Amino acid sequence: MKNTDSDTTAAFEKLVAGTPSDEHYVLRLYVTGMSPRSTEAFASIKAICDERLQGRYELEVIDIYQHPQLAIDEQIIAVPTLVKKLPAPLRRLVGDLSNQDRVLLGLDLRRKP
Amino acid sequence: MTDTNDQTEIATLRLRLEEAEETIRAIRSGAVDAFVVEVPNGARVYTLETADRPYRLLVEEMQQGALTLSDNGSIAYCNRRFADLVGRPLERLMGVAFRVFIPLDARTDYESLLQQGRAGGSQGETHVLHADGTLIPVFLTLNALPPDCGAAVGLLVTNLTTQRHHEKLDALLGTLKESDVRKNEFLAMLSHELRSPLAPITNALQLLVLEQANENPTQQQARGIIERQMGHLQHLIDDLLEVSRITTGRVQLHQERLVVSDIVRGAVETVRPLIEELRHELTVLLPSEPIWLYADAARLEQVLVNLLTNAAKYTDDGGHIWLTVELEGVAPVATFARTWASPPETHVLANVATKSVVIRVRDTGVGITPELLPHIFDLFTQAERSLDRSQGGLGIGLALVQRLTELHGGTVEVHSECRHGSEFVVRLPIVSGTALAAGSSPGTSTPRQSTPPAASAVPLKTPVASAPPLRILVVDDNVDTAETMGMLLHATGHEVRTAHDGLAALEAALDYRPNVAVLDIGLPGLNGYEVAKRIRQEPTLKHIVLVALTGYGQELDRETSLEAGFDHHLVKPARFAQLQQILASVSEMVVRPPPPIHPSQLQSQRKGVAP
Structure with a gap:
């Protein structure tokens, strides 16, 4: 029990302190095939990853037409949605993902001053 | 906590x-x-609609007809492409049974395709009927749709018209290629067959030349005509042979170490009569130092002869032709780029290693039109020539120049402006002396008869060398060839016997014991190789000099005939002078056994040889 406690504490402290720059990111982007919003979202997230997370991220793109069950499992309601699975805590960003500031904020990657 | x-x-x-x-x-x-x-x-x-749009566009714009069919096979949806394919307005297609577009005799097949499609998936070829009555070949792909789609089957209709067209073109191309191969085979066979009658005619003509002292003016004129036209005919047949060699890739080189200027002199001698006839001025510029090449003398001479002949033919009478030979130090592009960055010494070394000789043939002639220029090295390409200059030819000269130059590891290029002359530039790699020693051809004990270049078109000349009389057996299944050859040899002072098949040849050899046997290879019964082998096995006949005289001039044929025991290999139509040279060398070596020379033979020899 003690372990779980300290893990939670650590998670909280991270939440407060912001994300250290060496953390590994696991991201999933849910899209609807080739809609303009989907392609924009993908382009924007890919750009952020390449700029800020180079060498330490995994990005999966899931088409809900092809894998609807995955969306259900991940409790996706509307698409496009970006899910940050790691680092904790899990976060979902829904809707317009072409706004880079919004995505950066959602991923705890506030712009460097 | x-x-x-x-x-x-x-x-x-x-x-x-x-x-x-x-x-x-x-x-x-x-x-x-x-x-x-x-x-x-x-x-x-x-x-939502925004996400749907791209799919709609994709389906509407795709090259195939896309439809959904309801459970009873009627059209629930179709794209514009399908409406165009069957030539009907899109608005009228909804609810129409798809089967109405299938020709009657194919409907049963379609129904079973549809059934399989409903069950999961199916595909097959059929036709659809256009509104104008044409049948369009199509490929159908059917897929069962999920229950909640409002339609039972998704259907893709691919128009196969273009594909069928390509298939037809492919088939046509195949036929063309095949007929091209047959044409090449025909050319090879034709040129080979044409040479057979040429041999006895050449021999007979040679006989007339030997007797020219006795001919009256009419005979002299007639012989002159035959001689010239024979030369022309021989040239054409040689060209035909070259075409078949080029098209079947059987041009072979006999390379040896040689000096460029020797080749140039030979070529100039060959074309001099034509140049003098047309009153052209020829300027030849050679470098003072000898330039060594590793090349086939006859073929390289042929390259220059072709270029010079072209220059002469396509220049108005009294024109000017230049032939210049010079060394060029330019390295090939790849080497050049590297040497720029290298120290100076390397640069010099690289240049030495890749030096080439440049041979330019320039004229003040009519030049080449821009339309013709890109095709000038293609087979059968010929410029329009004025009628009074109808020299004939098959349009293979420059194709041969290019092929032969490339076989020598060189390049040929052309510069020309219409009405302002042409310049052909041949570049050949020169080889350093040490490299040559290893590469130069071995033993030259057997005189090599080069495949006939333009030189064979030179009019027949009276034999040059006189030879002490020999006993000669001439064997050819073409009786005329054997007889005329016999007459010719007899007229030049030799004793001759002829035979027309392999067994007769063997009997004659045993019975007649000739000094020399001239054997055709393609003999009935026992072929020339067999005859030679058996003669070589007979101890009493081991001194006979065997000469193969054949229409087969390839390297392999030479090797085969040497293996069979032949001493010499001549290709038809062999120039009589070549045979004369062989006979002369035999006469020098052979100490003739009895019977002694008959006085009448001596007389005929003197008569024939001393002009």
Whole structure:
């Protein structure tokens, strides 16, 4: 029990302190095939990853037409949605993902001053 | 501890709340494409129009007809492409049974395709009927659709017209290639066959030349005509042979170490009569130092003869032709780029290693039109020539120049402006002396008869060398060839016997014991190789000099005849002078056994040889 406690504490402290720059990111982007919003979202997230997370991220793109069950499992309601699975805590960003500031904020990657 | 837990929980809940608010905001502002809804047997996606559009566009614009068919096989949806394919207005197609577009005799097949499609998937070829009555070949792909789609089957219709067209073109191309191969085989056979009658005619003509002292003016004129036209005919047949060699890739080189200027002199001698006839001025510029090449003398001479002949033919009478030979130090492009960055010494070394000799043939002639220029080295390409200059020819000269130059590892290029003359530039790699020693051809004990270049078109000349009389056996299944050859040899002072098949040849050899036997290879019964082998096995006949005289001039044929025991290998139509040279060398070596020379033979020899 003690372990779980300290893990939670650590998670909280991270939440407060912001994300250290060496953390590994696991991201999933849910899209609807080739809609303009989907392609924009993908382009924007890919750009952020390449700029800020180079060498330490995994990005999966899931088409809900092809894998609807995955969306259900991940409790996706509307698409496009970006899910940050790691680092904790899990976060979902829904809707317009072409706004880079919004995505950066959602991923705890506030712009460097 | 509990306090911290609470705080974490609160933070997490806050995040979830934020997310939920964000999601609602996004949906309200129309920033999403689709919703995912959980239904009893899985998930369902409800798509908004924005996300649907690209798919609609894709389906409308794709090259195939796309349809959905309801359970009874009528059209529930179809794209414009299909409407165009069958030539009907799109608006009239909904609800129409797809089968009406299938020709009657193919409907049963279609129905079974549809049935299989409903069950899962199917595909097959058929036709659809266009409104104008034409039948269009198509490929159908059917897929069963999920139950909630409002249609039973998705159907793709691929128009096969273009593909069929390509298939037809491919088949046509195949036929063309095949007929090209047959044409090449025909040319090879034709040129080979044409040479057979040429041999006795050449021999007979040679006989007339030997007797020219006794001819009257009419005979002299007639012989002159025959001689010239024979030369022309021989040239054409040689060209035909060259064509078949080029098209079948059987041009072979007999390379040896040689000096460029020797080749140039030989070529100039060959074309001098033509140049003098047309009153051209020929300027030849050679470098003072000898330039060594590793090349086939006859073939290289042929390259220059062709270029000079072309220059002479396509220049108005009294024109000017230049032939210049010079060394060029330019390295090939790749080497050149490297040497720039290298120290000077390397640069010099590289240049030495890749030096080439440049032979330019320039004229003040009519030049080459821009339309013809790109094709000037193609087979059968010929410029228009004025009628009074109808020299004939098959249009292979420059194709041969290019092929032969490339076989020597060189290049040929052309510069020309219409009406302002042409310049052909041949570049050949020169080889350093040490490299040559290893590469130069071995033993030259057997005189090599080069495949006939333009030189064979030179009019027949009276034999040059006189030879002490020999006993000669001439064997050819073409009786005329054997007899005329016999007459010719007899007229030049030799004793001759002829035979027309292999066994007769063997009997004659045993009975007659000739000094020399001239054997055709393609003999009935026992072929020339067999005859030679058996003669070589007979101890009493081992001194006979065997000469193969054959229409087969390839390297392999030479080797085969040498293996069979032949001493010499001549290709038809062999120039009589070549045979004369062989006979002369035999006469020098052979100490003639009895019977002694008959006085009448001596007389005929003197008569024939001393002009």
